[in-house]
Amino acid sequence: MTINKKLHFIVIDDSKLDCFIAEKIIKNTGKSESIRSFLQAQEAIDYIASAPPADDDSHTIILVDIQMPIMNGFEFVEAFENLPRKATANYTIYVISSSINENDIYKLRNYPSVRQFLNKPLTSNNLAILLG
Amino acid sequence: MEKPEKIKVLYIDDEQNNLNGFKATFRFDYTIYTAQNTEKAYEMLKAHNDIRVILCDQRMPDKTGAQFFEEIHGEYPDPVRMLITGYTDVESVIDAINKGHIFRYIKKPWTDIDIKSAIEEGNKFYTSNSLLVIKNKELQSAYDELGKFAYSITHDMRGPLLSIVGALDLAKGMESLTEIREILYMMDDAVKKLDEFIKNTHEYYNLKRGxxxxxxxxxxxxxxxxxxxxxxxxxxxxxxxxxxxxxxxxxxxxxxxxxxxxxxxxxxxxxxxxxxxxxxxxxxxxxxxxxxxxxxxxxxxxxxxxxxxxxxxxxxxxxxxxxxxxxxxxxxxxxxxxxxxxxxxxxxxxxxxxxxxxxxxxxxxxxx
Known part of the structure; x- marks a missing residue:
């Protein structure tokens, strides 16, 4: 990750507490330009689809949970990958979950847009590693 | 009180006299279907899918009883098959038994008691076999449910727990009491959610086992x-x-x-x-x-x-x-x-x- 780029964050989790924790931890890094949380994945898709194209020196990191009602993490990633390429450039997806199910983790390899799987809870330590 | 339903038996023999005699002897104890050749027997099996026991003569003009049983094995695996023979065709009988096509072999001339005990034994075998099929199905569905259960439990129980772990970690670095209080309220919600899940699990098992x-x-x-x-x-x-x-x-x-x-x-x-x-x-x-x-x-x-x-x-x-x-x-x-x-x-x-x-x-x- 290039350090000069402006970093934006999107957090998608149906647990308010987990969104809150993620927001605080991200804020504490001092590296974020903006943070948006969504309790429903569909709202995040709508937001990304309608967001103005990002300029080259900014980048958005998405942290998405797997098990959520209505649209789960896998369905989110599928919907994301079906968006026009223009809309999804400059995004990196990290899946963060309490799942210890190997199948879930294995399944994520099929999605090219997913950079990495992270175990919950998100801590300032593993966020720091992720941001390099 | 209603009597238990009679066991349905199919008897195949090329001699009409044998068929008549068999029917006359056992019609009070069992529901008897007869067939003079294997073609007729197929029709009977097709029409009555609840036939439990099939008795077949070994020596018939078109094919042997053992051959017939081998044929129907795939299409009608459930009825219990018994071979009746007057000859000592030991070879073919052994062969049929070893291939698993027949349950019992009855020697001609048969006595009423031979046939009756064979049919009763065959029926027991049929019943326990079909019971096993039902039990297996039940077991499979319980097993599937358990799999679903185990998968969700990791999320529904670990989820709130890990939220609390994350919140604790965060709270350790906080100075402001207002912020700490805010996070305490949220932890409270997570604990309640976990408790609700456990209560529901308890209800679920009350219903399943109770x-x-x-x-x-x-x-x-x-x-x-x-x-x-x-x-x-x-x-x-x-x-x-x-x-x-x-x-x-x-x-x-x-x-x-x-x-x-x-x-x-x-x-x-x-x-x-x-x-x-x-x-x-x-x-x-x-x-x-x-x-x-x-x-x-x-x-x-x-x-x-x-x-x-x-x-x-x-x-x-x-x-x-x-x-x-x-x-x-x-x-x-x-x-x-x-x-x-x-x-x-x-x-x-x-x-x-x-x-x-x-x-x-x-x-x-x-x-x-």
Whole structure:
């Protein structure tokens, strides 16, 4: 990750507490330009689809949970990958979950847009590693 | 009392006399079908799929009994097959037995007792085999459910726990008391969610393993009990609750199941209210008539979208991300109703409210 780029964050989790924790931890890094949380994945898709194209020196990191009602993490990633390429450039997806199910983790390899799987809870330590 | 159904037996022999004699001897004990050749036998098997025992003569003009059994093995694996032979064709009999095509071999001339004991033994074998098939199916479905259960439990129990771990980690670095308090409230929610899941799991196992105990249900008391539960937790605050019970007769049912049904329906009605509405209400109407209880639980909450309505009784299905839910509640309701032979209907309009109608027949003395 290039350090000069402006970093934006999107957090998608149906647990308010987990969104809150993620927001605080991200804020504490001092590296974020903006943070948006969504309790429903569909709202995040709508937001990304309608967001103005990002300029080259900014980048958005998405942290998405797997098990959520209505649209789960896998369905989110599928919907994301079906968006026009223009809309999804400059995004990196990290899946963060309490799942210890190997199948879930294995399944994520099929999605090219997913950079990495992270175990919950998100801590300032593993966020720091992720941001390099 | 009705007699148990007669065992259905098919007898195949090319000599009409043998067929007649067989039928005359055993028609009182068994339902007998006869066939003079294997072609006829096929027709019989096709027409009567509940034939349990097949007896076949070994020496017939078109083919041997052993050949016939080998043929039908694939298409009709269930009936128990027995070979009757007057000759000592030991080779072919051994061969047939070893290939697993026949259950028993009966020597000609047979005695009534030979045939009877063979049919009874064969029937026992048939029954235990089909019982095994049913048990296997039950086992498979229990196993599937367990898999689903184990998968969801890692999320529903670990989820809130890990939230708390994360929150604790965060709180350690906080200086401001206001911030710490904010995070404490959120941790409180996570703990409650976990507790609700455990309570629901307990209900689930009560329903699965528990036996029903039938006693007179006084719906006024049951509603009061369930209402008290919600009163304590403060979940009824700001929601107008009315209950109207009409019951002038004894109603026999299982109280635990009834309470599980009511408390889950009440819980949903209180939980899924529109946050900013100022006239929130939950209306309960129960009428017991002609040994049938009809329960209406009505609210003016957020409603259920029609695309979700068919799935709401599925285990772990959640139609909304608003409010904490385990996806267990209505599954348990449905499970309890299945045990009581009850039914549930739901009508809902988004942002206007939901009505659940539950119908439960009371236990009568004719019931098992």
């Amino acid at each position: 036996k029903l105990t039938f006693e007179n249900i006084d719906f006024n008391n049951v509603v009061k009990d369930v209402e008290a539960l919600f009163r304590i937790t403060g979940r009824m605050d700001k929601v107008r609750f009315t209950a109207n019970v009409v019951q002038n007769e004894i109603f026999l049912s299982d109280e635990i199941s009834i309470k599980i049904i009511l408390s889950n329906l009440f819980s949903n009605a209180f939980k899924y209210q529109r946050r900013n509405a100022d006239d929130k209400f939950v209306d309960v109407n129960i009428e017991v008539n002609n040994n049938k209880a009809v329960i209406f639980v009505k609210d003016n909450g957020i409603g259920i979208h029609e695309s979700h309505i068919n799935n709401i009784f599925r285990m772990f299905y959640r139609a909304t991300s608003e409010e904490s839910g385990s996806g267990f509640g209505l599954y348990n309701v449905n499970d309890a109703l299945t045990k009581l032979n009850g039914t549930i209907e739901v009508t809902s309009v988004v942002n206007e409210g939901t009505v659940f109608k539950v119908t439960i027949p009371g236990k009568t003395n004719d019931d098992k």
